[in-house]
Amino acid sequence: MRILIVTPRIPYPPYRGDKMRVFNIMLNLSFDNQVYLLTLIRDKNELQYVKYIENLGIKVEYVHFPALCSIMNLLKNILSKKPFQVAWFYSKKFGQKLKEITQAHDFDVIYFYTIRTAVYKSNIANKKVLQVVDLVDAISFYLYGFSLNLKNPITKFLVKLEAKRVRSYENIASEFDIALVTTERDKLILENYSIKANFKVLPMGVNESFLNKKIEISKVDNYRILFTGNIPYWPNYYSILYFIKEIFPLILREVPSAKFYIVGQKPPKKLRKIQSDNIVVTGFVEDLASEYLKSAVLVAPIKFGAGISNKVIEALTLGVPVVCTSLISDGLPAELRKYIFVADDPGKFAELVINIIKNPSIRFTFAAEAREKAVKFFNWRNIINDFVETLKVEIMKKKNCE
Numbered sequence: 001m002r003i004l005i006v007t008p009r010i011p012y013p014p015y016r017g018d019k020m021r022v023f024n025i026m027l028n029l030s031f032d033n034q035v036y037l038l039t040l041i042r043d044k045n046e047l048q049y050v051k052y053i054e055n056l057g058i059k060v061e062y063v064h065f066p067a068l069c070s071i072m073n074l075l076k077n078i079l080s081k082k083p084f085q086v087a088w089f090y091s092k093k094f095g096q097k098l099k100e101i102t103q104a105h106d107f108d109v110i111y112f113y114t115i116r117t118a119v120y121k122s123n124i125a126n127k128k129v130l131q132v133v134d135l136v137d138a139i140s141f142y143l144y145g146f147s148l149n150l151k152n153p154i155t156k157f158l159v160k161l162e163a164k165r166v167r168s169y170e171n172i173a174s175e176f177d178i179a180l181v182t183t184e185r186d187k188l189i190l191e192n193y194s195i196k197a198n199f200k201v202l203p204m205g206v207n208e209s210f211l212n213k214k215i216e217i218s219k220v221d222n223y224r225i226l227f228t229g230n231i232p233y234w235p236n237y238y239s240i241l242y243f244i245k246e247i248f249p250l251i252l253r254e255v256p257s258a259k260f261y262i263v264g265q266k267p268p269k270k271l272r273k274i275q276s277d278n279i280v281v282t283g284f285v286e287d288l289a290s291e292y293l294k295s296a297v298l299v300a301p302i303k304f305g306a307g308i309s310n311k312v313i314e315a316l317t318l319g320v321p322v323v324c325t326s327l328i329s330d331g332l333p334a335e336l337r338k339y340i341f342v343a344d345d346p347g348k349f350a351e352l353v354i355n356i357i358k359n360p361s362i363r364f365t366f367a368a369e370a371r372e373k374a375v376k377f378f379n380w381r382n383i384i385n386d387f388v389e390t391l392k393v394e395i396m397k398k399k400n401c402e
Contacts, residue, residue, distance in 0.1 A: 001108040001391065003029055006098065007039045008089040008116040010062070012049040014207075015230075015265060015284070020310065021136065021182075022113045024205055028384035030058050036105070038098060040065045040089060061101055063094045083165040084158075089116040095123040102126055109391055115139065118172045130395050133173055134180040134202065137307035138189040140167035145304030146234060173197035177394055182307045183331045189306075198394075202387055203333070204308050205380035206317050213289045213318060222360050223257045225353060226295035226320075228288065228311050231264040231271065235305040240271065243301045244279065250350035252278060255357050263291045292318045296363075297356045300324035301349060307331060312340070313378050319371035321362055323352045333377060339370035 005026050014023035029035050036059045041047070043066065050060050070088045077087040102110070102125040111132045112118050118133045143163035150156040170190060173179035179197040181187050187199045227243065229236040240262055251258050258278065262271065265284040272281050285291055292298065298315040300322065308331045315322050322340040329342045341356070343349040356362050376382065 001388070001395075002034045002036075002105065003109045003111060004036045004038060004101065004105070004107045005029075005111045005113065006117045006120060007037065007113045010039045010041060010046050010049050010053075011037075011113075012053055018114070018136070020207075021204060022134070024207070024380045025111075025134075025202075025384065025387075026053075026058065027056060028380050029388070030056060032388070035059070036061065036101070036107075038062070038094075038101060040091065040094060042067060061097060063091055063097050065089075065091045065094065081165055081168065083115070083169050084162050085166070086116055086119055086169065090119060095120050098123040099125050102129070108395060112176070115166070115169055115172065118176070121172075121175060128398070130178070130391065130398055131176045132178045132180065132391075133176040135170065135173060135186075135190070136180075136182055137305075138170075138181070138186040139306065140164075140170055140193075141186075141189050142235070142304065142306035145306075149238060149304060167193065171195055173199070177398060178390070184333075185331050186306055200390060203378065203383060204310060204313060205378045205383045206310075206314050208380070210289050210314055210317050211375050211379060213293065219294060220296060220360070220363070221259075221294055222296045222357060223255065223259055224295040225251070225258060225260045225357075226263065226291060226298045226315075227260070227300070228263040228291060228298070228314075229309075231262065231267045235302050236264070237268065237271075238304075239300070239302045242303065243299060244274065246346040247299075247301060247350045247353075248278075250347060251353055251357075254350075254354045258357060261291070261295065263288070288314075289318060292320050295320060296360065297321045297323060297353055299349075299353060300328050302328055303344075313374060316340070316370050316374035317378055319363065319367040321356045321367055323349060323356070325349075336370065336374060336377065339366055339373075 007022055011019045011023040014020040038061045041062045041064050054060050073087045073090055098120050107129050109130045113134050114136055140163050143159055143166060147156055147159040147163060173195055174197045179199050180202040182204050184201055187201055227240055231237060248260055260279050262281045263285055267281050267283055275281050292315055298320050300309055300312055302325055309328045312322050312324060312328055324340060325344050326342050329337050329340055341352040343352050
């Protein structure tokens with residue numbers, strides 16, 4: 001098949017959750033299909049990433065769109081009903097470029113990544129092509145949860161306003177042949193909003209480096225507690241502070257040698273300032289899989305959000321015990337929920353972490369079984385193979401209806 005992928009930012013390097021998803025989808029589709037990428041470029045430094053992606057055999061088209069243009073868009077749309085994030089990434093030149101590309105090439109599928117690019121659907125020259133939008137998560141659900149945890153009244157108002165705008169805008173999913181989400185929970189949330197779309201679940205996967213990583217139990221630090229992710233992302237940052245203030249002190253009472261490692265790019269200065277003998281902030285690390293394997297337990301005390309947690313599925317594929325909130329566990333496939341420890345109360349959460357630290361045999365028992373199942377479920381090749389079959393079926397349906 002000939003597939004065009006449309007993204008609001010270049011999906012490389014794939015360190016953030018949003019870039020990680022679309023990069024792996026794009027890469028795995030390119031193995032057996034002819035893949036094109038149309039993306040926005042923020043600054044000229046990103047041109048080096050264009051060359052990297054083209055070296056993978058993917059044809060790249062881009063439009064330069066500096067941040068100043070995004071700021072102007074926000075000012076123009078402050079009183080409109082358009083979500084701020086859609087306005088932030090809107091470019092007339094980008095829409096024109098999409099029109100030109102779809103006039104020049106006969107695509108089988110056009111895949112729009114997030115609601116930020118869904119607005120460009122009207123620029124497609126050939127309306128008969130299969131049109132797919134990847135919503136990823138129920139974003140409005142996440143934003144409403146986010147707003148409830150904010151204290152600054154201005155920020156709270158703006159996030160609530162964005163949640164309202166996004167909730168209305170998510171109806172655009174009904175205009176596409178397929179609307180993708182990462183979990184069954186997100187699918188149900190959006191369906192309960194009465195959005196009449198052909199929703200399909202395309203789960204997150206893990207990088208091949210995780211699947212092939214050799215596990216050496218002898219290198220595990222039984223007192224090492226890990227949190228990893230995109231640290232500035234508010235659900236992550238909030239949960240780190242929550243863990244440090246409400247949960248970690250309870251753990252230290254029972255296990256004074258416990259250390260909490262915060263691993264991820266761009267940790268705020270406030271977080272670096274609270275480092276101590278028991279709290280370590282590493283910043284970005286190249287070999288993330290090794291950080292998991294050295295740790296006794298991964299914690300994900302996340303209280304609001306949507307979709308599926310990358311950190312949890314990565315930990316499961318490496319056989320690392322996980323303690324998380326019910327919000328996170330509910331986003332996992334039912335077959336894998338029995339392999340994680342769940343608590344929403346700080347005391348219970350701390351108790352579960354302490355139990356894993358004091359009983360390292362937990363890692364040798366069910367963790368191996370969890371790894372075996374997770375590796376099969378979150379293998380990008382398996383995920384994309386299933387996705388390709390779905391695309392073929394939907395293409396045939398569309399042709400039969402014409």
